[in-house]
Amino acid sequence: MGGTIVKALDDLTLDVAEGEFVALVGTSGSGKSTLLNLIGGLDQPSAGSLEVRGRDLARMTRDELSLHRRNTVGMIFQSFNLVPSMTAVENIALSLMFAGVPRAERDQRASALLEAMGLGGRQRHRPKELSGGEQQRVAVARALANQPPLLLADEPTGNLDSRTSREIMDLIRTLNERDGKTIILVTHDAALASTYARRTVTLLDGHVISDTAAELERA
């Protein structure tokens, strides 16, 4: 924009193993969200490579990227990003719809996911009829719908009060510990990161300035 090229990420190398719970921490503009969007396949790097499960996202076509978003990652956002006109079940079923799951099966799977999130009685409610915490639970259920191995959470508690934040973070931790999902959490809250994540990567101006995994190795 304005002819100036802004490098959101530069000279950055990061490896995340399967089953890890990594927090990306940094101030706004540090590049943490950009990195998450790259991993999620919402954006592509202008240079370098980004491999997820052996496949380079930098070389993927638009169709391949959409398959990556559908099957490999599940994303959770600060603002929930639910379709306002759809009920809780419909929002979850939407991601199964893109995967070509037949109607009866996706309704049943969506209901089961809502049940598992403790929202059994909220199936026919639209997002604005749900509390923030409930909306985020629906969003988590939607992220899990296609059973991706990787869960990406971008400030998932940013719009929630502290009690609800803890509930959501507990849920995400359970998904990591019980179900073996790899979690990458973006947050500006270092305390939250250290409480839940087993590894914290701190970014500043597109560079990694600290990585608890490296510190452990050195220690």
Added chain:
Amino acid sequence: MTFTDTLLLAFRNLRQSRLRTSLTTLGVAIGIASLAGMVSLGVGLQEQVVGRLTQSGVFDSITVTSGRANIPGLGGMGRGRAAGRGGQGGQGSTTPTTPAAPLDDAAVARFAALSHVRDAYPTLRIPMSYKYDGRTNAALAAGIPESSRGEGAFQSITHGTFFPDATGASVMLTLEMAQQLNADAPASLVGQTLELSYADSAPNAGGTPEFVAGVQVTRVSLPFTIVGIVERDPAPGANLGLSAVMIPLEQAKAINARAIANPQAFLQGAAPQTRRYTGVTVRVNSAANTQDVQDQIKAMGFTAFSLNDALQGAKRAFLLLDILLALVGSIALAVSSLGIVNTMVMSILERTREIGIMKAIGGSDRDVRGIFLVEAATIGLIGGVAGIVLGWGVGRLINIGANIYIERQGGTAGDLFSLPWWLILGAMAFALVVSLVAGSYPARRAARLDPIQALRHE
């Protein structure tokens, strides 16, 4: 994503903005109505004119004359000449290759026996005198066959009726002729007697002696009852066979056998029984068979021509008219297609975030494009159906109004608008294609949206 799911999402989106969807659909409906209405008018007019011409017998009738003489300026001439050349290696193309076959009752019977031939009868125009109210005048009396009943100029008879039977001494007049006899009340002539006379070749036929070309003949007078008065149809070519004085064909044949139509023939002493006709009219059951029958008659050694080529020309002219009307009608459709583009662009703007969500959870470009294309196509299809109903309704209303005016002006009412099935299907298909074309740009725009920017959109 399956096609059913695409439909599901598209319909859901359309339902959510009901007012906008219905207004855009109404726009398409008006566009299709104007297009279908215009073409329907063109087709209706064509059916009126061509249909009337076809009914008039112009295109299903073949005029046969003896020999292979060329009749300049008429259809069929070129073919006749080509046949002559083919037979003679290009020399003396006007000379008949075979001796002229006699155009007599035997020939008429042969024509009538051909397949697709409805009727074959000699074209008789007999010079006669008529006497009415003390005045005597000359006129050509035409022999009208029974098969002309209810056809062409005889579809509607202004005053009176067609001949009550095929042989009776009845006569029909044109309105002009009737007005010459009685300018104030031509209709009052129906039922009156008109005395027609001809010059009989037999000197002792029981009439008044008279001299024709220096030979004594007898003028025989016969009383005819005026049964009908026929008005000329303003449509071109619709007056085939119409003559000032018209008598049943059988009467004409009987008189023709005795009358001196051609003093020279009379001087040469041709016997009435072997008298040849100057022309024979052959009526075919459908204009489509005219050419075929015409060729068969030529093969018999006669000259035959029809106005079939003129019909093809008229059809081409109407095709041009249809295209012109369709272009005018398309203007409204073009405007409404911009309405579709506008609606879709607005809808994408409103649903940018939703599109971002769909892409973030795995919707492909194709999925998103499909949803918007189906939305546009649905608007087009519903608009197409509504437009045809609307166009039909407006056409009906205009037709009723126009027919009231036409009848007040003394014309014959008819369907100015015609909506054949191909027009209905064509208009629907066109509505679909136009809406898909109009929707393709917005759909492509939606499909190419950057998910991150779309998710940030408020």
